[in-house]
Amino acid sequence: MLRLEGIRKRFGPVEVLRGVDLEVKAGEIHALLGENGAGKSTLMKILCGILTPTAGTIRINGEEQHFADYDQATAAGIGIVFQEFSLIPYLTPVENMFLAREMTTKLGFLDRTAMRKRAQEILAQLDVDLPLDVPVRRLSVAEQQFVEIAKALSLNARILVLDEPTATLTPSETEHLFKVMRELRKQGVAIIFISHHLEEIFEICDRITVLRDGEFVGDSDVADIDNDRLVEMMVGRRIENSFPPKPALLPQAKILLECEEVQLRRGGPISSFQLREGEILGFAGLVGSGRTETALAMLGAYPAVRCKVKVDGQETRFREPADGLAHGIGLLPENRKEEGLITSFPILQNISINNYAKYRKNMWFIDMQKELASSEAAMKSVRVKAPNSHTRVDNLSGGNQQKVVIARWLNHSMKVLIFDEPTRGIDVGAKSEIYQLMRDFTAKGDAIIMISSELPEVIGMSDRVCVFRSGGIVATVEGDAITSEGIMTHATTGKARNVA
Amino acid sequence: QDKKLKIGMTFQELNNPYFVSMQEALNEAAKAIGAEVIVTDAGHDVAKQISDVEDMLQQGIDILLLNPTDSAGIESAVTMAKEKNVIVVAVDANASGPVDTFVGSKNRDAGYQSCKYMAEKLGGKGEVAILDGIPVVPILERVEGCKAALGENPDIKLVTTQNGRQDRSVALGVVENMIQSYPNLAGIFSVNDGGAMGALAAIEGSGKDIKLTSVDGAPEAVEAITKGGAFIETTAQFPRDQVRVGLALALAHKWGARVVPAAVPIDVRVVDSANAKDFSW
Amino acid sequence: MSPESTVASPSNPPRSVGSVFRKIFASPLALPLIGLIVVSVLMGLASDNFFSVSNLLNVLRQVSVVAILAVGMTFVILTGGIDLSVGAVMALAGTIAAGLMVKMGMPAGVGLLAGLLVGLGLGFFNGVLVAWGRMPAIIVTLATMGIARGLGLIYSGGYPISGLPSWISWFGVGRVGIIPVPVIAMALIYLIAWVLLHRTPFGRHVYAIGGNEVAAKLSGVKTERVKLAVYVISGLTAALAALILTGRLMSGQPNAGVGFELDAIAAVVLGGTAIAGGRGLIFGTLIGAVLLGILNNGLNLMGINPYLQDVIKGFIILLAIYIGREWR
Amino acid sequence: MSPESTVASPSNPPRSVGSVFRKIFASPLALPLIGLIVVSVLMGLASDNFFSVSNLLNVLRQVSVVAILAVGMTFVILTGGIDLSVGAVMALAGTIAAGLMVKMGMPAGVGLLAGLLVGLGLGFFNGVLVAWGRMPAIIVTLATMGIARGLGLIYSGGYPISGLPSWISWFGVGRVGIIPVPVIAMALIYLIAWVLLHRTPFGRHVYAIGGNEVAAKLSGVKTERVKLAVYVISGLTAALAALILTGRLMSGQPNAGVGFELDAIAAVVLGGTAIAGGRGLIFGTLIGAVLLGILNNGLNLMGINPYLQDVIKGFIILLAIYIGREWR
Numbered sequence A: 001m002l003r004l005e006g007i008r009k010r011f012g013p014v015e016v017l018r019g020v021d022l023e024v025k026a027g028e029i030h031a032l033l034g035e036n037g038a039g040k041s042t043l044m045k046i047l048c049g050i051l052t053p054t055a056g057t058i059r060i061n062g063e064e065q066h067f068a069d070y071d072q073a074t075a076a077g078i079g080i081v082f083q084e085f086s087l088i089p090y091l092t093p094v095e096n097m098f099l100a101r102e103m104t105t106k107l108g109f110l111d112r113t114a115m116r117k118r119a120q121e122i123l124a125q126l127d128v129d130l131p132l133d134v135p136v137r138r139l140s141v142a143e144q145q146f147v148e149i150a151k152a153l154s155l156n157a158r159i160l161v162l163d164e165p166t167a168t169l170t171p172s173e174t175e176h177l178f179k180v181m182r183e184l185r186k187q188g189v190a191i192i193f194i195s196h197h198l199e200e201i202f203e204i205c206d207r208i209t210v211l212r213d214g215e216f217v218g219d220s221d222v223a224d225i226d227n228d229r230l231v232e233m234m235v236g237r238r239i240e241n242s243f244p245p246k247p248a249l250l251p252q253a254k255i256l257l258e259c260e261e262v263q264l265r266r267g268g269p270i271s272s273f274q275l276r277e278g279e280i281l282g283f284a285g286l287v288g289s290g291r292t293e294t295a296l297a298m299l300g301a302y303p304a305v306r307c308k309v310k311v312d313g314q315e316t317r318f319r320e321p322a323d324g325l326a327h328g329i330g331l332l333p334e335n336r337k338e339e340g341l342i343t344s345f346p347i348l349q350n351i352s353i354n355n356y357a358k359y360r361k362n363m364w365f366i367d368m369q370k371e372l373a374s375s376e377a378a379m380k381s382v383r384v385k386a387p388n389s390h391t392r393v394d395n396l397s398g399g400n401q402q403k404v405v406i407a408r409w410l411n412h413s414m415k416v417l418i419f420d421e422p423t424r425g426i427d428v429g430a431k432s433e434i435y436q437l438m439r440d441f442t443a444k445g446d447a448i449i450m451i452s453s454e455l456p457e458v459i460g461m462s463d464r465v466c467v468f469r470s471g472g473i474v475a476t477v478e479g480d481a482i483t484s485e486g487i488m489t490h491a492t493t494g495k496a497r498n499v500a
Numbered sequence B: 001q002d003k004k005l006k007i008g009m010t011f012q013e014l015n016n017p018y019f020v021s022m023q024e025a026l027n028e029a030a031k032a033i034g035a036e037v038i039v040t041d042a043g044h045d046v047a048k049q050i051s052d053v054e055d056m057l058q059q060g061i062d063i064l065l066l067n068p069t070d071s072a073g074i075e076s077a078v079t080m081a082k083e084k085n086v087i088v089v090a091v092d093a094n095a096s097g098p099v100d101t102f103v104g105s106k107n108r109d110a111g112y113q114s115c116k117y118m119a120e121k122l123g124g125k126g127e128v129a130i131l132d133g134i135p136v137v138p139i140l141e142r143v144e145g146c147k148a149a150l151g152e153n154p155d156i157k158l159v160t161t162q163n164g165r166q167d168r169s170v171a172l173g174v175v176e177n178m179i180q181s182y183p184n185l186a187g188i189f190s191v192n193d194g195g196a197m198g199a200l201a202a203i204e205g206s207g208k209d210i211k212l213t214s215v216d217g218a219p220e221a222v223e224a225i226t227k228g229g230a231f232i233e234t235t236a237q238f239p240r241d242q243v244r245v246g247l248a249l250a251l252a253h254k255w256g257a258r259v260v261p262a263a264v265p266i267d268v269r270v271v272d273s274a275n276a277k278d279f280s281w
Numbered sequence C, D: 001m002s003p004e005s006t007v008a009s010p011s012n013p014p015r016s017v018g019s020v021f022r023k024i025f026a027s028p029l030a031l032p033l034i035g036l037i038v039v040s041v042l043m044g045l046a047s048d049n050f051f052s053v054s055n056l057l058n059v060l061r062q063v064s065v066v067a068i069l070a071v072g073m074t075f076v077i078l079t080g081g082i083d084l085s086v087g088a089v090m091a092l093a094g095t096i097a098a099g100l101m102v103k104m105g106m107p108a109g110v111g112l113l114a115g116l117l118v119g120l121g122l123g124f125f126n127g128v129l130v131a132w133g134r135m136p137a138i139i140v141t142l143a144t145m146g147i148a149r150g151l152g153l154i155y156s157g158g159y160p161i162s163g164l165p166s167w168i169s170w171f172g173v174g175r176v177g178i179i180p181v182p183v184i185a186m187a188l189i190y191l192i193a194w195v196l197l198h199r200t201p202f203g204r205h206v207y208a209i210g211g212n213e214v215a216a217k218l219s220g221v222k223t224e225r226v227k228l229a230v231y232v233i234s235g236l237t238a239a240l241a242a243l244i245l246t247g248r249l250m251s252g253q254p255n256a257g258v259g260f261e262l263d264a265i266a267a268v269v270l271g272g273t274a275i276a277g278g279r280g281l282i283f284g285t286l287i288g289a290v291l292l293g294i295l296n297n298g299l300n301l302m303g304i305n306p307y308l309q310d311v312i313k314g315f316i317i318l319l320a321i322y323i324g325r326e327w328r
């Protein structure tokens, strides 16, 4: 049905796609795999007419296509859910779904009832229930994700591209998405699915295509391949057991950070937790359960009703993240592009931005040599894939952007790091590197709070886990009690609003 | 009749000693007769001036003293005032429409005398420039008068006319550039003292010998003339007297007089180093 | 409706007075409206004349010119742009219209049409440069402001152009019943703007561009065309404002409306529209414009020293914005 | 160094003339600079006086006031804000300084200090409202503009305040060697600004806030303080500009500098700073300010009708921005 042949793409002097082939059949879920920066998103943008290839052909049902823009691609039956969200924050789900394709009455006015009805139908077909009259920025990430999918489907797309849709979903939401994908497959839709979660590939996909450094590595039926072989194709080497061993926690470990009571919303639950020297404390729970908000509240970046924090036994009040920084507490935010990166800065300055105390010169000035050396070291330690440290971050692939923000914090001497979804969008190879970096960090006696929606990660990395539900901690589990069943039971006993 | 007399006066601007002293004279006069005064400042915006008049009419003024920022544009306000039987006296500049009386300087004379004075001091020859202002009738008349006086001297050449918007800082830059482009400039006539003070700063900054004349008789100008230097003359107007006469005529209307003059031209007077010490508004 | 109110009335009862009230309160119009009411009450207490019908109509008439300019400005700001040229475009449109009638002796209709074309033309010029030229709106429209002022002065030679047919004054001072014509024009223009913004695809696209231009473009919104259209609309409303102003001034004034662009922007922002675009309501702008008008009128009625008026006005604007900042 | 230039000279040869040239060309300053050169050459061809040393110094001296205002404006715009109050703050600072010396008979030093404090104070006021009050900069500074103008008029009663000690004129018309004092002051202020922006953490934070305020905040930048600081700097440069203007006018003028905020913004944008913040160079602003000054001066020297000057200036600004739009 869809055939891409010899696609090449050059950005200035850098060639990021070097002759990639991809063939997808109708009614097939086709995984597109590769490391961060391998060129997956670029390839999909070419397919959708957003980028023009330097060379190569696109054929749909045998016919060669030249899309001048996204409109022409959608007209040819292609729909895409981008890696970066592309909704209008202040418009409602219905308005977003029909943007630029509004239904109108004969007089040219909006037919709002018709659009609403159609939106409800599409959402019902997806078995998703979400408020239709609220601006999408008020919806959870998962809800926004479903709005995007509904929007792509409202076009009657025959080829649907999903660029890392599951990165921001919890397991149950992912399951729900898969149900929808299977339904679409039954209807003959061809789906191109991008994900760094390899287990998902085996669960849902029929075929795979692997890219590495912009080159086509190979394709295969999922049935003919196993996990190790897949990883090898992607990374070019074997990856060891991805989680580093958990060191034994000292029984006498000092409490670095104690959150005595935090209440996010008026009338909401009140929680408390402690963070000990050398540990990784997992925050698990469904999307929207309040993990991010709790972390932000501690740093004074979210207006909680109340929030009492003790650092090293001293009661401390953080009015803003800068106070946290001063006390050695740093945050890796969950949305790297919106909350993490200064997109107008090169990698170098993104890493050094909050760290000038380290490169002072003559009291007030920046020691630029030191800045360069230390930031480049940090950049290398997380293996950012970029020409050099002067590269602008907005041209980096999603995963590499995440690494830049991680490098920012590793470049510091922090006592506590709060990592919100640290491996979201990170490829398998880099993931294990990040896990190792986290363990190296805690080995020095420092501690990490890791907010994660990936259960395996929570289980594999956490020394203890706080499970969140509707805005508060409902249980804290430790040691052998950290099991997926245990966590899920705590996290889901109660109603999840967005997913049936 | 126990109702207090209400006088409204709207000024084209209140950031000029000329109009501020007019306002002071008005306040004194009104106090003497026990009248209430409402004052507004149009800031050279006709639309605002119309609104200001409308608001005064809402307050039930009996007399409107009008110093229009634009003679034609203010007509609808005059009409509206007359519909409400308010007496309208234009001061300093005339307005279109059914104005009862206009009190203002002999502006053509003022321009004529300033430029005649300058021509004499220049010995009847040399390059001169005019620093123009906001295009309202009195200003236009001054320029006209000036050109007439210059025209009587065949060896005087008017090399440029530029607009300093009667504003000291604008005039400063404009005159600096004039001096650059006309290195032989010998004299400048400014349509009023606001612009003249900027021109003076530019002349002094250039260190050149350029003679400056102007119109108004503002305290600063008079002081500069007393000191001697580039500023040699200003043809004085009498703002306080304008408003006193204007108010008197308005009262005459109010009391039922029928032969009040429709226009009262007020004389102007040359102020130079000889008499500057003794002059003030 | 916000999620909060959904929670507050889970069973969705038939609309009671309370729920209507709650809905108004939850609307972004609530805060500008409260500001308007508070200021009006203050003015009413301070001055007996304030609440007379004649004075209220007077205020609305005075407000009409800026309020109409602010309609176009709302469209532009909603897309995340800005139009500093509106005052100058208005002046030029009025000057050309008057000039054609008076200096060239053309029929009044031709003059008025020419005025509209001037507005459309300069709006088009701005729009093309912003949308396809990708130039920053603030500087494009600043340049257009200079160009329009210059052209007006050249055309008129610096003199106001008077001597218009007397019926032109109907646009500025006429009445239908007791309602002044400018007020009726203003009301109509706001209605049309509301329909455009909230009942047509075009309006959606205006909001979408301000919300996230890249996403809008990716969704297939013809962003350049929409941006062109908002500047054209702004030029058009400037020309309509010129018509009313010309009726009020009975002359073409190349120097009219200096600084009106700032008043229009203030009205838009006071009305709750986000300066970054994407959010805001056209009737908020109307409220903002009226609020500014009431301030001018009320301070005049109270007989406050004109110098002090600027200061008080500044503080009241700050207060109004401060109160309204939360839901922005 | 931009990535392109790295790639263009992969072996990193010793700096040749060519590579320096290439580096200049790749810098964002290149385009404003080209614009400046082109316009200067045109002016030089059209007018013999243009390239005289005395005229060039004249241009620089004229430019100095707006150029200094534009320094503070650059800081503000880099954070994504805007400061419409600079002209009014400058006027108020000058008026108060002059008033204290003349009307109150205080020593000149006290007057000058008071002027600086006025600038700092109003900058602080703007900064607090924008940073902690979370109010839109455009409306806050618009209100401050009105307040400052009003206060100036109240304080002066509408009379310009003259009679300053004569040495004050040194700030406006003095010279060191042949270089006018305002030009020296301007040069110093630009140098300091450059150091602040490019050699201190504060400068990085200014750029970071303009680039992505949320990210800057979450990474521990004290965004409120930085924002406060840029408005304070803007108030300070307005006060310094006031000093020079007072020296030039030898009086305090509450109405001086009307519209200068727009000139300052134009200089910043012409100099290549993105109006949305995050990107731009302080020396670009200087080039922008000089470009504007040359336009004014050159068109005057050519004896072009002042009305036509506005039009020509508008088109040249558009052209300059159009040429420079690519790397924005």
Ligand SMILES: Nc1ncnc2c1ncn2[C@@H]1O[C@H](COP(=O)(O)OP(=O)(O)OP(=O)(O)O)[C@@H](O)[C@H]1O
Pocket (backbone or CB within 6 Å): A011, A014, A016, A034, A035, A036, A037, A038, A039, A040, A041, A042, A043, A083, A385, A395, A396, A397, A398, A399, A400, A425, A427
């Ligand atoms: N506009 C651009 N200019 C220059 N380089 C670019 C641009 N867009 C992408 N690249 C580069 O192209 C490469 C491929 O990026 P792409 O986003 O396709 O990766 P990806 O496979 O989707 O990675 P991820 O899994 O991290 O999302 C990266 O090295 C990236 O830096």
Ligand SMILES: Nc1ncnc2c1ncn2[C@@H]1O[C@H](COP(=O)(O)OP(=O)(O)OP(=O)(O)O)[C@@H](O)[C@H]1O
Pocket (backbone or CB within 6 Å): A138, A139, A140, A141, A285, A286, A287, A288, A289, A290, A291, A292, A293, A294, A334, A451, A453, A468, C003
């Ligand atoms: N302004 C808002 N108004 C209403 N609801 C909001 C608002 N902001 C956030 N929410 C909701 O509050 C919840 C916030 O959850 P938070 O981001 O803390 O959850 P989380 O457990 O970290 O999940 P995630 O994986 O999404 O980060 C979400 O359900 C979101 O929809």
Ligand SMILES: O[C@H]1[C@H](O)[C@H](O)OC[C@H]1O
Pocket (backbone or CB within 6 Å): B012, B016, B018, B092, B093, B138, B139, B166, B191, B192, B193, B215, B216, B237
């Ligand atoms: O007569 C006055 C004139 O109309 C003007 O506006 O400035 C002050 C005076 O010269």
Ligand SMILES: [Mg+2]
Pocket (backbone or CB within 6 Å): A040, A041, A042, A083, A163, A397, A398, A399
């Ligand atoms: Mg990608």
Ligand SMILES: [Mg+2]
Pocket (backbone or CB within 6 Å): A288, A291, A292, A293, A334, A420, A451
């Ligand atoms: Mg979260």
